[in-house]
Amino acid sequence: MDSTTGIILAISLIIIMFGMGLSLTISDFKRIFIYPKAIIIGLCCQIIILPVIGFAIATILNLSPTIAIGIMLLSACPGGPTSNMLTFLAKGDLALSVSLTAAASILTIFTIPLIVQFAVQEFANESQIISVDAITMIKQLLVIVLIPVSIGMWVKHKFGAFATRMEKPVKIISAIIFILVIVGITLSLRDVIVSYLKEAGLPAVLLNLSTMTIGFVLAVLFKLSKKQAISISIETGIQNGTLAITLATIALNNAEFAIVPAIYGLLMYISATIIILSRKSLGVKN
DSSP, X not given: OOHHHHXXXXXXXXXXXXXXXXXXXXXXXXXXXXXXXXXXXXXXXXXXXXXXHHHHHHHHXXXXXXXXXXXXXXXXXXXXXXXXXXXXXXXXXXXXXHHHHHHHHHHHHHHHHHHHHHHHHHHOOTTOOOOOOHHHHHHHHIIIXXXXXXXXXXXXXXXXXXXXXXXXXXXXXXXXXXXXHHHHHHHHTTTTHHHHHHHHHHHHHHHHHHHHHHHHHHXXXXXXXXXXXXXXXXXXXXXXXXXXXXXXXXXXXXXXXXXXXXXXXXXXXHHHHHHHHHHHHTTOOO
16 A cells, blocks of 8 residues: 555544544543543453454464464454444443543554564564564654644644534444545555455454453442443554554554454444444443
C-alpha cells in the first residue's frame, strides 16, 4: 500500500480520535480513582487478557505469520470509539465505558509497541523482513491518538455547546470512515483476500466471543453490577480496528496485517448487536 493511502488512513484516524475527544472530560479520568475496582478489571481485560487470548489463538490454531501478527496487533489496540455508543444502546454503565476508553487509549500508546514487537519476533518468518521501532511507533501513536484526543477535549472544555452539537455528526463520520477503510483494504488486497478470509474468519470469531465472555464473567466474579459487566464485556470485545489497520499500513508497512482487523471490525458489531437486542428483549431499563 502506497504512502498516500497511509496518509489518508492517518488523517481518518485523527478525525475519529478527535471525535472521541469531544466526548471526554477530565472527570472521565478522575473516575478511575473514584471507582478503581471496575476500572482495574476492565483495563486488565483489555491490556493483559486480550493479548494473551490473541496469542493463545494464534499459537493453538497454528496460524500463518500474516494472520498471527494481525491478531496480535488487533489484540494490542484499545477499545474502539463506538464502544461507548454500543454500551449506551446495551444499557451498560456508560460512565465506566467512557472512562475505560479514555484510560486504555492512553496506556496502549506504550503497550502496543511492546506487544507488536513480541508478535513479530514470535511469528514472522524469514521471508518477512519487519522492523519494529518502538520509539517511532510511540511517536506515531502520540500524533494519531493522544494529540487529536487532547484537542477534542480542549474544544469540549472551551466550546461546550459546539462540542455537544458536533458529537453526533463526528460519530456518524467516524462510522462512515471505518466502513470506507475496510472497503479500501478489501479492494487493495482483492487478489489474496479470499484465501486470507478462510484462515482469518475463525480466529476473529474466537477472539471476539472469548474476550467479550471473559470480560463479562470476570466482572460478575468480582461482584460488579450487571451494567458494569456489560460495559467491560463490550470494551474488551470492541476494538479500535481503524487504529490496527493504520498501524499495519504505516508502522509495519504491510497492508496484509490489516486483514484480521478489517474482518474483526465487522464481526464485533454482530456480537454487540446480539447483546443489545437481548437486553431490550428482557426489558432492561437500568
